[in-house]
Amino acid sequence: MAVVFDKRQHANTEKKILNAALVGNPNCGKTTLFNALTGLHQKVANYPGVTVERKSGKLIDTAGTVYRLMDLPGLYSLTSRSLDEKIAADIILGKSEHEPALDVIIVAADATNLGRGLYLCSQVIETGLPTILVLNMMDVAHKEGIKIDIDLLVETLNIPVIPAVAKNDIGIAELRDALVQLAKKEIKPGRPLIPIHETTANDVLTPLARSINENNSESDKPQEQLAIQARYAAIDKIVNLIISYPASTKSSLNDKIDRFLTHRFLGPVIMFVVLSAIFQTVYSWSELPMIWIENMITGLGELVRQNMAVGMLRDLLVDGVIAGVGAVLVFLPQIMLLFLFVSVLEDSGYLSRVAFILDRAMARIGLSGQSVIPLLSSFACAIPGIMAARTIHNTRDRLITILVAPFMSCSARLPVYTLMIGAFIPPIWFGGIFYLPAFTLLCLYMLGVVISIFSAMILGKFVVKGQISNFIMELPPYRIPVWRFIFLRVYEAGRTFVKNAGKIILSITVILWFLATYPRDEKHPNSHRIDQSYAGQIGHFIEPVIKPLGFDWKIGVGLVTSFAAREVMVSTLGTLYNIQDADGTSIGLRQAMQQDINPETGKPVFTPLTAISLMVFFVLACQCVSTLAIIRRETNTWRWPVALFFYMLILAYSGSFIVFQLGTLLGFT
Amino acid sequence: MTLDDLNPGDEAVICGYANEIEDEIRLLEMGLIVGSRIKFIKNAPFGDPIQIRLRGYDLSLRRNLARRILLSEPVSTS
Numbered sequence: 001m002a003v004v005f006d007k008r009q010h011a012n013t014e015k016k017i018l019n020a021a022l023v024g025n026p027n028c029g030k031t032t033l034f035n036a037l038t039g040l041h042q043k044v045a046n047y048p049g050v051t052v053e054r055k056s057g058k059l060i061d062t063a064g065t066v067y068r069l070m071d072l073p074g075l076y077s078l079t080s081r082s083l084d085e086k087i088a089a090d091i092i093l094g095k096s097e098h099e100p101a102l103d104v105i106i107v108a109a110d111a112t113n114l115g116r117g118l119y120l121c122s123q124v125i126e127t128g129l130p131t132i133l134v135l136n137m138m139d140v141a142h143k144e145g146i147k148i149d150i151d152l153l154v155e156t157l158n159i160p161v162i163p164a165v166a167k168n169d170i171g172i173a174e175l176r177d178a179l180v181q182l183a184k185k186e187i188k189p190g191r192p193l194i195p196i197h198e199t200t201a202n203d204v205l206t207p208l209a210r211s212i213n214e215n216n217s218e219s220d221k222p223q224e225q226l227a228i229q230a231r232y233a234a235i236d237k238i239v240n241l242i243i244s245y246p247a248s249t250k251s252s253l254n255d256k257i258d259r260f261l262t263h264r265f266l267g268p269v270i271m272f273v274v275l276s277a278i279f280q281t282v283y284s285w286s287e288l289p290m291i292w293i294e295n296m297i298t299g300l301g302e303l304v305r306q307n308m309a310v311g312m313l314r315d316l317l318v319d320g321v322i323a324g325v326g327a328v329l330v331f332l333p334q335i336m337l338l339f340l341f342v343s344v345l346e347d348s349g350y351l352s353r354v355a356f357i358l359d360r361a362m363a364r365i366g367l368s369g370q371s372v373i374p375l376l377s378s379f380a381c382a383i384p385g386i387m388a389a390r391t392i393h394n395t396r397d398r399l400i401t402i403l404v405a406p407f408m409s410c411s412a413r414l415p416v417y418t419l420m421i422g423a424f425i426p427p428i429w430f431g432g433i434f435y436l437p438a439f440t441l442l443c444l445y446m447l448g449v450v451i452s453i454f455s456a457m458i459l460g461k462f463v464v465k466g467q468i469s470n471f472i473m474e475l476p477p478y479r480i481p482v483w484r485f486i487f488l489r490v491y492e493a494g495r496t497f498v499k500n501a502g503k504i505i506l507s508i509t510v511i512l513w514f515l516a517t518y519p520r521d522e523k524h525p526n527s528h529r530i531d532q533s534y535a536g537q538i539g540h541f542i543e544p545v546i547k548p549l550g551f552d553w554k555i556g557v558g559l560v561t562s563f564a565a566r567e568v569m570v571s572t573l574g575t576l577y578n579i580q581d582a583d584g585t586s587i588g589l590r591q592a593m594q595q596d597i598n599p600e601t602g603k604p605v606f607t608p609l610t611a612i613s614l615m616v617f618f619v620l621a622c623q624c625v626s627t628l629a630i631i632r633r634e635t636n637t638w639r640w641p642v643a644l645f646f647y648m649l650i651l652a653y654s655g656s657f658i659v660f661q662l663g664t665l666l667g668f669t
Numbered sequence: 670m671t672l673d674d675l676n677p678g679d680e681a682v683i684c685g686y687a688n689e690i691e692d693e694i695r696l697l698e699m700g701l702i703v704g705s706r707i708k709f710i711k712n713a714p715f716g717d718p719i720q721i722r723l724r725g726y727d728l729s730l731r732r733n734l735a736r737r738i739l740l741s742e743p744v745s746t747s
């Protein structure tokens with residue numbers, strides 16, 4: 001204990017780190033400013049117990065003083081009610097349990113939308129903390145002919161005001177200079193917008209005072225409304241004094257772009273083309289790097305195998321650990337590609353247009369248009385899809401989206417579908433238009449969609465608390481994305497996945513490898529007697545439970561091993577039937593399964609009905625450790641992934657049970 | 670008249686909120702206060718939500734919310 005204590009004291013005297021927070025409205029370029037200020041020195045985590053991201057970085061002022069700069073969630077007001085806004089407000093008001101008291105607050109405001117920025121800034125000033133205002137996007141304001149009298153603004157607010165273009169690093173040096181004054185205590189708290197003595201019973205400060213006292217009673221509502229009105233009235237007066245707008249208001253480039261992109265007919269068509277292109281690309285472009293990663297992992301495994309003595313340690317390293325690392329890395333191409341596209345869509349302003357166009361459809365199931373991209377991405381893979389749910393502003397909507405994303409039939413289910421359909425669904429046409437195998441596949445995809453809609457409604461009504469999104473969403477102007485910030489986000493997405501979800505995926509993969517390998521005949525260590533392994537024993541053990549679904553012990557083994565990844569079902573069946581290098585299209589495996597006879601009943605083990613039952617199980621069950629790991633990472637608790645796993649398991653069991661029992665009853669055996 | 674009654678291009682001034690509105694505080698904080706001038710830009714391709722412009726920025730909100738934002742008569746129609 002004493003040693004630890006000494007160390008701490010030493011660290012404290014050596015370098016004093018000041019705490020700073022960056023706040024601002026959504027879409028004011030706050031994140032760009034944060035990136036420009038901190039570069040790669042960022043830490044991303046979650047606030048304990050919630051989905052809200054906690055981002056901080058290192059900022060050094062001109063004199064060398066180090067600041068820990070927190071990037072707070074975007075907010076419009078300190079009295080806001082949503083979870084992420086409340087966290088931000090608590091930190092600013094010094095009420096957060098998890099963050100230290102602040103030494104300085106940097107308010108970022110959009111120079112082209114100063115009124116709303118000043119609304120937040122005036123509230124921050126009233127906290128009494130030293131405040132610096134950064135007017136971002138001065139270049140756009142200049143281009144639009146908006147003139148801002150900075151000196152007058154400084155005089156009015158009595159705080160440093162720094163004009164900036166964060167994406168071009170303009171104003172960053174000036175901000176660092178301003179912080180030096182702060183360290184010397186030369187920055188005084190700003191001047192409240194409305195002198196406090198002018199306010200009466202309907203106090204302008206009422207909302208702020210109330211949020212500090214944590215006393216949001218409904219009866220105060222009219223007062224709060226009057227207070228907001230009064231604050232905006234004061235701001236409008238200031239804005240009229242310091243800003244001059246151009247005389248002409250001819251239709252801007254932005255409106256011209258919107259004329260196409262949110263056009264009644266063209267809008268949806270263009271959106272369909274853009275989204276299809278993105279998902280096609282994520283699907284196909286990621287294939288090659290995924291093969292490279294797999295080959296590299298296999299190569300590395302072989303290298304180790306050749307250079308190590310035969311034994312358990314070698315097998316653990318090659319088949320457990322190295323294969324497990326491969327199981328983690330193989331997701332990176334899809335995650336990074338999807339984040340590349342989603343970041344470009346978001347930073348360009350098009351993502352909010354997608355939400356604008358598709359909101360109507362999503363509103364019916366209690367979500368908003370912002371859930372569309374994460375859910376569509378989940379058809380490729382739920383991992384990047386769930387991560388893309390970070391773009392959803394409403395925390396309730398985000399959680400529901402995360403929890404229903406695993407129902408979308410991902411690419412890892414496809415090999416199982418292919419194998420089962422290829423082996424047991426006859427290739428016939430019916431009605432002249434339906435090709436039975438294709439129709440079956442379509443039904444499986446539809447089943448996932450229908451259940452996800454059903455689940456979203458149930459979750460929204462009964463399980464997930466939080467304010468129902470009324471979808472009050474800004475449509476920011478179109479902007480050209482800044483590439484270095486796009487790449488930073490792509491890198492961050494990959495890094496957090498490997499760092500956080502990777503650990504869980506790796507450990508479960510090693511455990512599953514162990515279950516599928518041991519105990520084994522040590523005299524013939526190379527014979528794959530998976531049926532005698534622990535996994536095989538589990539398969540036999542659970543056979544009575546899964547028998548009503550039409551599954552035998554071999555499927556039971558597959559259900560255990562495919563928890564590592566769904567497609568492992570196919571290779572496990574391949575191993576059990578002694579078929580080399582089995583994949584979904586393997587003819588040998590299909591024949592072996594078709595010819596497999598149950599020794600007790602003398603009937604085939606697999607029928608079209610068992611195949612359908614198994615596929616329904618795969619649509620509905622969360623047979624994927626990586627999905628659970630990423631949900632753990634994104635929701636910051638084990639509660640949701642565990643609850644989801646059992647919810648999906650019960651659905652899958654019931655679904656397969658109904659299919660098999662009803663089918664048997666109707667004579668489809 | 671409510672925000673829901675405007676046509677693309679119409680401009681009007683907010684004169685209040687219907688009583689049973691949720692999110693009133695949020696709308697106020699975003700600058701939709703009594704006296705704010707609003708321009709109706711367009712409907713989303715499928716009819717809902719709508720896009721409006723105020724204070725130099727664009728906002729989209731659903732019609733069920735727009736119906737509860739009360740307006741004085743249109744200032745100008747284009």
